[in-house]
Every structure is written in structure tokens, then in C-alpha cells.
Amino acid sequence: MTGVKHLRILLLVAIASPLLAFLPGLQDPGEWAKDVEKACTSQRYGLRLAAARKVAAGGAAAVPAIREFMQKNGPNAVTAALVEAIADQTTLEAVVLELLIAWAKNPDFYWRAQAMRGIAQRAPKLPGFAKELRAIFASYHDDPAWLMRTFARFGSMVLDGVATVPGSPETDPRAVVKLATLLLAQGTVPPLQPLFEALADERTFLGDPWGQRNAQAAHQALKSWLGDAHPLPEGGSFADKQTAIDRLLAAASAKSGQQLRTPAPALDPPGPFAGGIEILSCKSGDLFVRWTEDGVVHAGLDAALSVRLPADAWARLSQQRAQQHLEGNLGVVICDAMRLSWVEPKVHVKVAPASLPAATANWLLDLSQALDIAGQPRLAAALSTGLKQFAAP
Amino acid sequence: MPETAANLGEDADELLSLPPAMLRVPVLLGLLCCLAGDPTKISFAVLAGFTYTEGMTLPKEVTKIDETVVAIRGFMQREVPGSGPVNQFLLVNEACGCNGTPKLNEIVFCTLPDGVTMDPLPGVVTVTGKIYVGEEKEDGAVIMLYQMDADTVK
Numbered sequence: 001m002t003g004v005k006h007l008r009i010l011l012l013v014a015i016a017s018p019l020l021a022f023l024p025g026l027q028d029p030g031e032w033a034k035d036v037e038k039a040c041t042s043q044r045y046g047l048r049l050a051a052a053r054k055v056a057a058g059g060a061a062a063v064p065a066i067r068e069f070m071q072k073n074g075p076n077a078v079t080a081a082l083v084e085a086i087a088d089q090t091t092l093e094a095v096v097l098e099l100l101i102a103w104a105k106n107p108d109f110y111w112r113a114q115a116m117r118g119i120a121q122r123a124p125k126l127p128g129f130a131k132e133l134r135a136i137f138a139s140y141h142d143d144p145a146w147l148m149r150t151f152a153r154f155g156s157m158v159l160d161g162v163a164t165v166p167g168s169p170e171t172d173p174r175a176v177v178k179l180a181t182l183l184l185a186q187g188t189v190p191p192l193q194p195l196f197e198a199l200a201d202e203r204t205f206l207g208d209p210w211g212q213r214n215a216q217a218a219h220q221a222l223k224s225w226l227g228d229a230h231p232l233p234e235g236g237s238f239a240d241k242q243t244a245i246d247r248l249l250a251a252a253s254a255k256s257g258q259q260l261r262t263p264a265p266a267l268d269p270p271g272p273f274a275g276g277i278e279i280l281s282c283k284s285g286d287l288f289v290r291w292t293e294d295g296v297v298h299a300g301l302d303a304a305l306s307v308r309l310p311a312d313a314w315a316r317l318s319q320q321r322a323q324q325h326l327e328g329n330l331g332v333v334i335c336d337a338m339r340l341s342w343v344e345p346k347v348h349v350k351v352a353p354a355s356l357p358a359a360t361a362n363w364l365l366d367l368s369q370a371l372d373i374a375g376q377p378r379l380a381a382a383l384s385t386g387l388k389q390f391a392a393p
Numbered sequence: 394m395p396e397t398a399a400n401l402g403e404d405a406d407e408l409l410s411l412p413p414a415m416l417r418v419p420v421l422l423g424l425l426c427c428l429a430g431d432p433t434k435i436s437f438a439v440l441a442g443f444t445y446t447e448g449m450t451l452p453k454e455v456t457k458i459d460e461t462v463v464a465i466r467g468f469m470q471r472e473v474p475g476s477g478p479v480n481q482f483l484l485v486n487e488a489c490g491c492n493g494t495p496k497l498n499e500i501v502f503c504t505l506p507d508g509v510t511m512d513p514l515p516g517v518v519t520v521t522g523k524i525y526v527g528e529e530k531e532d533g534a535v536i537m538l539y540q541m542d543a544d545t546v547k
Binding site for chain 2: 046080212219332339348349
């Protein structure tokens with residue numbers, strides 16, 4: 001009889017063990033270390049994603065292994081995939097929130113914006129932490145990195161249920177669209193006009209069609225929000241872009257009650273552009289500068305600012321620029337990157353931090369000085385500050 | 394309709410009305426065109442135009458391009474950070490890694506021909522080659538949705 005009982009227990013253990021393995025939180029602590037390692041170091045992108053999702057689903061149980069991994073390899077060895085997977089989770093465990101806060105507050109952590117998103121999305125469900133979270137969001141409303149400030153502003157808005165966007169007026173077109181899409185996905189209908197303006201955006205920067213990307217993000221958000229009211233049947237296509245915008249506009253106006261205008265196409269400023277530089281930085285924000293052959297320098301993704309440099313200064317800068325010998329990719333890019341592109345001689349390179357040759361860094365400093373003298377001190381400062389981390393030691 | 398003529402699409406009816414001797418040359422030329430095939434331009438707006446969940450039935454817009462020759466514009470990205478030439482790379486819609494992790498339907502996993510390597514190019518590139526659409530699993534996890542045998546990168 002006892003033997004049968006033991007057999008039953010063994011049978012139960014045999015059946016239950018594999019099932020328990022599917023419950024992430026009940027995993028052996030040692031196993032979490034392996035999963036974190038895989039999420040951060042696997043050579044296969046898809047495997048990193050899958051492991052990241054598993055670790056994130058583990059919630060508090062996996063946090064010690066993440067901390068241990070950071071202790072051993074440094075915080076920036078943690079991948080964006082892992083931070084995003086944790087941000088995506090709905091778990092409200094204190095240790096997970098603490099980890100997200102620590103990441104968001106670390107100015108040197110590459111994926112602080114993604115961590116901020118995780119905090120923002122949890123904020124409405126954490127009334128007990130409202131005061132602390134409110135203060136955290138407020139500190140980053142005007143962060144130089146557009147994603148960071150967008151998630152911080154979103155956090156404040158959903159935490160307090162306010163419709164007014166906090167912080168300084170937004171100048172980055174990507175941030176305007178991102179905030180609207182976040183609010184829409186969260187169930188708050190923001191003013192929809194910015195999303196329609198984005199649909200007609202055809203602007204580019206040094207060949208990068210960022211306007212179209214903004215349009216895709218706007219359309220995706222509108223499509224999800226409109227649901228069955230979306231005017232395009234599954235698998236169908238509109239006759240042309242204008243028809244698509246008109247029909248979407250009608251559907252969105254009807255659903256939201258907002259008076260929406262047909263957007264005017266947003267096009268690039270007159271060029272042609274002879275070159276430019278792009279700095280993408282999670283830490284200090286992005287910078288976009290391009291110029292025409294005759295020395296008109298445009299700043300901003302949308303070229304909101306333009307200045308003509310004096311002919312003699314521009315001639316000197318052009319001559320110096322022609323002497324820069326750059327090719328291939330410089331350094332190992334993980335997060336922050338600089339792109340330099342110009343014609344005659346043709347140059348198109350991507351540069352990692354601490355990898356920009358001194359001669360080119362000095363040329364960019366000269367450009368910054370010329371902008372300062374031409375009455376653009378803020379742009380000059382942004383350029384000299386932005387390039388600091390890229391100059392080779 | 395014979396299979397060869399069907400492949401010629403809109404020109405087929407006109408070609409079939411021609412005498413056989415005259416038909417031969419255009420049909421052969423047409424066949425060559427079909428074999429070489431102008432790549433179909435496809436964008437990330439289509440590839441990533443749906444919310445992907447594991448095991449879902451993929452939309453017709455993407456399944457219909459399976460095993461066809463396509464041209465896609467995007468940014469080259471290494472699968473792991475590093476330096477030096479690569480034989481495989483990710484084609485993604487966003488240059489800036491700061492903006493987050495691309496989802497599986499926002500990535501085309503490209504492989505260059507055997508023995509061919511190149512440094513990832515900065516800026517927007519157009520990659521041409523045969524695309525394969527469908528979930529690819531490894532260790533029980535979906536690791537790819539779009540794979541491409543990349544012939545050219547410009």
C-alpha cells in the first residue's frame with residue numbers, strides 16, 4: 001500500500017515538474033542567470049528576444065540575476081531587448097519598478113528611455129507611488145533625448161489624467177507623433193491633427209526618409225484606434241495617398257468628433273544639400289545639421305533653423321572638409337552614433353563614440369565656431385557638445 | 394492558356410495573336426525577363442504593417458511575396474555589435490538603436506551569397522534578393538519572420 005502511495009507521489013512529481021518549468025516565476029534561481037546571459041549575449045537576435053521575454057515574464061524572481069549580470073558586465077551590457085521586454089510587462093512588483101527607476105535615472109545607461117516607458121505605463125496602476133513617480137517624470141520633461149522626454153511627459157499625463165502636455169513646447173516632429181500614438185494606444189484620444197500632418201510628411205534627412213517613418217507610425221496608431229471604422233478593408237489598398245488621407249480623415253473625425261484639416265504635404269527645404277552630419281544620442285539628444293554648396297547651414301530634422309555663413313568662412317571650411325579622409329565604419333556602434341555625409345570628395349561614414357579622427361573633430365569645432373560667429377550660439381554649443389563623446393582620445 | 398503565356402501577364406493576349414514564328418522571339422525574351430524578374434519593391438510599411446504575435450496567420454500582403462525577388466530599402470545593422478565585414482545582417486527600418494528593439498516583423502534577416510562579405514553601409518540602402526516569409530523557430534522560439542538571400546546591396 002505504502003509502495004503504491006510512493007509511486008503515486010513519484011508519478012505526480014514526474015508530471016508536475018515539466019509543467020512547473022513553464023511557470024517562469026517558479027524557475028530555479030540558477031536558471032535565471034542562464035536566461036539573462038542568453039538575453040544579453042546570444043549571437044542570434046531572435047534568441048535574445050525570446051530569452052528577454054522569458055526573463056521579463058519572470059518578474060521579481062529574475063531581478064537578482066539581472067543585477068548580478070550588471071555587476072559582472074556593467075549596466076550597458078544589458079540589451080535594449082531585455083529592458084523593453086521588462087517595460088512591456090504589466091507586473092507591478094516593487095523590485096521590478098526599482099530596477100526600472102534605477103535604469104531611467106542612470107544618465108549613462110543606454111536604454112534609459114525604454115525604462116522610462118516601463119515606469120510610465122505602470123504609473124496609473126501605482127497610486128501609492130504617485131508622489132515619487134510624479135517627481136521622476138517631471139525631472140525628465142525637457143530631457144535632451146526626445147524619447148526620454150516623450151515617455152516622461154506621457155507618464156505625467158497618464159498618472160494625473162491631464163490632457164495638457166507638460167514641459168517646453170515640443171520641436172521634434174518625431175516626439176509630437178510619438179506622444180500622440182502613446183496616448184491613443186493607452187485609450188486617451190489626443191488632438192489627432194498632428195497624426196494627420198505626419199501622414200503627409202515626405203521629409204528626409206541625408207537620404208533617410210524619416211517623414212515616411214513618422215507617417216507609418218501615425219497610420220499604425222490610427223488603424224489600431226479606428227478598428228472596424230478604418231476605411232480600408234483587410235488586404236485592400238487605396239487608389240492613392242490623398243484618397244487614403246481623405247478617407248482616414250473622415251473616419252477619424254466621425255469617431256473623435258474633432259474637426260480635422262487635410263494636411264499639406266511636408267517637403268524638404270530647397271537644396272540640394274551638399275552634406276551634413278547627424279548625431280543620434282540616447283544620452284545627449286540628437287542633432288541634425290546639413291548644408292548647401294553655397295554655405296547655407298540648416299539645423300534640425302525639419303530644418304527649422306537656417307543660417308548663411310559668410311563666403312570667406314565657408315570657403316575655408318569647405319577646403320578643410322575636402323581634406324578629411326574618412327571611409328568605412330569607425331568604431332563599434334551600440335547605441336549613440338554619428339553619421340557624416342558629403343559629396344566631393346564623397347564621404348559617408350558612421351562613427352561610434354571615441355572613434356572620430358582628431359582632424360575631423362577639429363573641423364567640426366571650426367564649423368561650430370563659424371556658426372557661433374554667424375549668430376547661432378545655441379546651435380554652435382549643441383554641435384560642440386554633441387561631438388565631444390565621438391572624438392577619439 | 395499555356396503556362397508560358399500566362400507568365401507574361403498583360404502582354405500575353407497580344408503575343409498569342411501573333412503568328413508562331415513571330416511569337417517565338419518575344420516569348421523567349423519575355424521568359425528571360427520573368428526569370429531575371431524585376432524585383433518587386435516592398436516597404437517596411439507593408440512588412441511591419443500589422444501587430445505580430447507568435448503563431449498568428451500572417452497577412453496576405455506579406456505571404457504573397459514569399460519566395461519572390463524583392464527590393465527593400467532600409468538600414469543595415471549587425472546581428473551583434475562588432476566591427477569588420479559580415480556575411481549576414483539585419484535590414485531594419487530605423488537607423489537609431491536608441492529608439493528601441495525592432496520587432497520580428499520589422500526585420501529582414503539577410504544573408505549574402507556564400508563567401509561574400511561586406512562592411513555594413515551607413516544610411517539607407519536597397520537590398521535585392523529572394524525573400525522567404527514565415528516563422529522560423531530555434532529552441533522552440535520564433536527567431537525570424539523574413540529571411541532574404543541578398544544578391545545586391547546598394
